[in-house]
Amino acid sequence: MVEISSDVIRGYNDTMILFNLMEGPSYGYEISKQIKNLTDGKYVIKETTLYSAFTRMEKNGYVESYVVEPGEGGGGKRRTYYRITEEGQRYYREKCEEWLVTKEVVEHFIRNEQ
Amino acid sequence: MVEISSDVIRGYNDTMILFNLMEGPSYGYEISKQIKNLTDGKYVIKETTLYSAFTRMEKNGYVESYVVEPGEGGGGKRRTYYRITEEGQRYYREKCEEWLVTKEVVEHFIRNEQ
DNA sequence: AGTCGTACTACGTCTGACGTAGTAAATGTA
DNA sequence: TACATTTACTACGTCAGACGTAGTACGACT
Numbered sequence: 001m002v003e004i005s006s007d008v009i010r011g012y013n014d015t016m017i018l019f020n021l022m023e024g025p026s027y028g029y030e031i032s033k034q035i036k037n038l039t040d041g042k043y044v045i046k047e048t049t050l051y052s053a054f055t056r057m058e059k060n061g062y063v064e065s066y067v068v069e070p071g072e073g074g075g076g077k078r079r080t081y082y083r084i085t086e087e088g089q090r091y092y093r094e095k096c097e098e099w100l101v102t103k104e105v106v107e108h109f110i111r112n113e114q
Numbered sequence: 115m116v117e118i119s120s121d122v123i124r125g126y127n128d129t130m131i132l133f134n135l136m137e138g139p140s141y142g143y144e145i146s147k148q149i150k151n152l153t154d155g156k157y158v159i160k161e162t163t164l165y166s167a168f169t170r171m172e173k174n175g176y177v178e179s180y181v182v183e184p185g186e187g188g189g190g191k192r193r194t195y196y197r198i199t200e201e202g203q204r205y206y207r208e209k210c211e212e213w214l215v216t217k218e219v220v221e222h223f224i225r226n227e228q
Numbered sequence: 229a230g231t232c233g234t235a236c237t238a239c240g241t242c243t244g245a246c247g248t249a250g251t252a253a254a255t256g257t258a
Numbered sequence: 259t260a261c262a263t264t265t266a267c268t269a270c271g272t273c274a275g276a277c278g279t280a281g282t283a284c285g286a287c288t
Contacts, residue, residue: 048278078235112213163246
């Protein structure tokens, strides 16, 4: 089982989170589960990584937060939802373009014997 | 022009350097030029990043260094050459495998409209 | 009543990348 | 031959993102 080192993903955690928010507002716990599911458990974002990303991205204007009390719509516990902003969408699209270049660059240095 | 943020590459600088050393021993200045050339200038490794990677990788047993005085073989200045070790080769191959998984993971979160 | 799942917050550490700066020899150019 | 550029580094300090550890607290299930 190949382990993904976190330093590789560094710089793409934000992108993964924003990808989820492109479908509509969401909150920490849900996003962490979605990332895990989408990757078949190959990548599990750490809670601290996730929540500090929210804080950072809100400061950068990529997301906006609002609190939903239990009862209001969703059940369960009080949650902090995040909504992606225009700025966040632009940032997400830039990251997607950047990825293409990054992939091309890295692959010059990769040899996988078949 | 899409700029590659250094955090994306983080974790793959070592791999890029080791890729070059797989062809035979080399030294800082040469490797930095090769990385630049191979990527058509899309990625230029910073000197401090490069030399600190050497130090780290020598400590980890991935490379071994030796000094070549001007005259001995090559011209120019006194150089510190690096040679990849068995351990370094194993590490390089692991990174190449890891890359496949990483790529797959990240691409779940990328949408590039065509 | 106790455990598990949900939904966080706080705090401190580590590491790799990078900015700035400086050294110094070799090489190319006027 | 004077000067700029290229070559080949070293030193030092800073920063940001990831992560370990810990703790809180409510709700649901058994």
